[in-house]
Amino acid sequence: MAASKTHGIDIARRRLLLGAGGAAAAAGLGLAPGRLFAQEPISVAGIYTVPVEQQWVSRIHVAAEAAKAAGQVSYVFSENTSNTDYPRVMREYAERGVKLIIGEIFGVEQEAREVVLDYPETAFLLGSSFLDDPAYPNLAVFDNYIQDASYLSGIIAGAMTQTGNIGMVGGFPIPEVNRLMHAFMAGVRETRADARFQVSFIGSWFDPPKAKETAFAMIEAGADLLYAERFGVSDAAKERGVLAIGNVIDTQADYPETVVASALWHFEPTLQAALARVAEGTFEAANYGLYSFMKEGGCSLAPLGSFEGKVPQAALDLVAEREAAIRAGSFEVAIDDSEPRSA
Template sequence: MQRRHFLHAAGLGLAAPALSLSSAPVRAANPPLKIGFIYSGPVADIGWTYQHDLGRKMIEKEFGDKVQTVFVEKVQEGPDAERVMRGLIQDDCKMIFATSYGFMDPTARVAADFPDITFEHCSGYKTAPNLGVYQTRFYEGAYLLGILAAKRSKTGVLGYVAPFPIPEVIRNLDAFVLGARSVNPKITAKVVWISAWYDPPKEREAALTLMNQGADVMYQNTDSAAIVQLAQSKGVWAFGQDSDMTRFGPTAHLSANTLNWGVYYVHKVRQKLAGQWKSEDTKWGMKEGIVQLAPLGPSVPREAVALFEEKKAAILAGKFQPFTGPIVDQGGKQRVAAGQALAEKELWTMNWYVDGILGKQP
């Protein structure tokens, strides 16, 4: 495993610093704010980590020499994350973004030890005066992709490759199926859990298993483009995740649920530079521009476009919430009454399957 990999401000690369001809030490009047990012996957995953790193680069572009950013990729979720964060602080980082759910407890521990350092944790729920959290309403995009999936599927079976059974993943799966069943109430979804965020061979194997069980439209909450590539070779359809994966399956790729983390990162760094940062529990979606959908591919049926655009406009306008009842869970229990929306607290702690998902959670 690559233990540490720092990338300095864009354009600097690994060039050595210029030498001063003066014998006296040179100190910057206003040293840049040094910001550290820790990533669970490789920057080249074309998915979750890739998109976070685009957000890091947006910070550099927005603030120039007022900031300096560094990152560590492929950090194991657990004790090693704590070691990496402490190392970033020793390297003079004053602000740290921890970009995966599994970094939650390590981030909370380090934040408690360093009250003067600002921390931001993605996908978690533990906060402190110097620790804020942020999530996205990724489920909004997942619901819209479900509409396209139902319009495209010929077998009536959808496939979903999932990493870990945490609320974020279950919420996206449920929203995808709700969107699909709003078009075809009889459509079903099968799930394979692989216990990894990024593992192209496992992702491909799981997708192949689902295809062999009749799934002809694939969705994922994992990070690589392996599933889209497999769909292209097998003549079925797929959605990219986190980034636009069209180039990996020109005809198979229907769209992608993507994330523009940069809009959030620029917002929080601006607060920090202005001395206005505060700990917040932020949940942004399509309206704020953090959840974005890739252009529709050539294989999207024409009759799907109008409905897709109608629901998309309703979500953007705040007139439609994907978890609006009636919603029944896998066991037949009514979870949301007709005309009601799932409560925010329940939305972010979701641990149940909606009707239409086959199989049990791990």
Template sequence: MMFENLPSVSGLARRSVLKLGVAAAGVFVMSGWAQAQDEAKIKVAAVYTVPVEQQWVSRIHKALNAAKEKGEIEYVFSENVSNADYERVVRQYAEQGNKLIVGEAFAVEAAARKVAKDYPETAFLMGSSAKPQKPNFSVFDNYIQEPAYLTGMIAGGMSQSGKIGLVGGYPIPEVNRLMQAFMAGAQEINPKVTFTVSFIGSWFDPPKAKEAAFAMIDQGADVLYAERFGVSDAAKERGKLAIGNVVDTQPQYPETVVASALWNMEPTIEHALAQVKAGKFAAEDYGQYSLMKFKGSELAPLGTFESKIPADLKAKVEAKQKAILDGSFEVKVNNSEPKSSAK
């Protein structure tokens, strides 16, 4: 090394200098390793039109945070982005070099797809009712109609009045199919059950959803399908039961929420990241990764209601779940708007 050519340096001093050189080299190597590690992480951005606390978006946010905690991605996001500002925000993230952009494009399809066309090297994974767009715009959806059917069975068996209320955001396919599956499950257990259906015209307005639920309770409903936040609050205040959707809220409502259909976004995100990392991301429909066989959805643990649900009802639900998983029973996808049947 160059330090050996310094004859005036004493042995002790030479050793100190050598140590400094080795230390400096170590710092250089470590910084290079850290840089390589950062470069290995996939840069991911998400654009949400609602708060990350909202049911649907919270599951995407949870899955991306899990990938971040594993050291797989760098993750940034924007929430409460208005429809008018959506294109600008998505475009900005693409310009910043994010390799994968995730979000919900339902109300801003044209804007999201326009940006995707302008950045063909960027992978886009968007919640959408429409089809994929070549070469880089993939779509996903919460196909959790299977556990929704199971929660419907539980609701049909737990209702004493035979009247069930359903409160949703908007009557779009993503909501309709879950309500329809829930209603079909309830009717399997009690063919005479009647439904009151209401849509509040918002994705996040708990007070409005609560008022809609109160109106249903006043009409005799004793079980409420909480497609939106706020419904379980009404059920709790009036001593009625509620069925959760997308997330498990039983910890917050231990005496109210009987069961929930859970959406697990992790399988969808894991597949997308694998494709991006391999350089194979292409326009694809990711809907299947929300099915129970991919662990993209499930019936939440019954928890506080484990001993409150009749044994024969639990047996029927367990048998139906087994049939869904082995393929002997298929929950039909019905995207039509559900209607009230209550008189």
């Protein structure tokens, strides 16, 4: 099984999105290498249904590469694994004696759980729409609960739109996407109460051309700012001269005049918590989604970078106030997993 297949993905883009991010993550693990792991590195395998460049998966991959660079783990991965093939790949890694298997099972929930029960000595940390279940004691679940950062990015978006018409392009209307969109919309309304939203889902996790065409249609319908939940949206914004807000990763370096702000997901706290329990022999069914909260270090608002000095100060003051309250636990961003609608 190949550990690093390119599948035709541009190598320069892979290095830009993953290489620099991996180096930064290695420096920001917050734990001295070997503090938790005096023994041999823990063997970790990642199984991903999309290329590791895809926003969501890239955060898991970067965190694993950082742990590898720190000497905490050995790490191999398989990308572009179809849902139908996912259980087989899980079994292959488990049979090889991998201690911790990470990935995402949103499209293969029940089949994955059947595999988990067959390998009780293997720890599984998998992205899932469901909470932990004691019936699967070696399966811990997680999700990108980065609604805190999404809400803050919305405050900035509301201050930057001129028309109040905002386009939002997502992959699928599942809880993992819905909650971020709702948080973003709530943030927008803090600074633009009369905002209107065009919401559309492209039915794919990785189809930049389709996302781009959907974004073009929203711009034609009056949107002057786009929420780029998928790759391709910022390309449309750049070509048509409108603004965009990023999701999960910071792409401003690629779109310096387009991407104003981004809600960033940091998987390092989630992975570190799991590795600590594997090392201690205490890994069990648990909900690791909480490690994505801002107060846990699991998400943040990207630096303004090229938009420094261009965002109204009143919006920045509100962002600072809300962020401090979120980190202190005195302000909670609502978690709404229902499907957002155009309004």
